[in-house]
Amino acid sequence: MIDEPVYGVIHETEDGYRLFGYAKMYINLPVPGEKKFEDLQGRKWECQGHGAFIFNVVKDDSPLGMKFTHYQIFADPTPILSEAIKRGIIPVEALTS
Secondary structure, three states: OEEEEEEEEEEEOOOEEEEEEEEEEEEOOOOOOOOOEEOOOOOEEOEEEEEEEEEEEEEOOOOOOEEEEEEEEEEEOHHHHHHHHHOOOOOHHHHOO
16 A cells, blocks of 8 residues: 655644645555556556545654644545455445444
């Protein structure tokens, strides 16, 4: 699996920064299939998903001068799960349990 950054924003807040980013995620499944997706380096992948994150950092007296106070990670596994079900890697019943 590899993540490929697409978009990012850094916003200065009263006590630090808020970071937002969006990336494409590429993956090959254990059961080989057609490699339909190409990343920016020209490598071919079987599946592509999307993900994003939000981080809040504040300034402090630590050696790095900052610390994380909040993070959220978002990902849509639907395209990858759909392909895994088509190939028989995951039974459809596994999605309901």
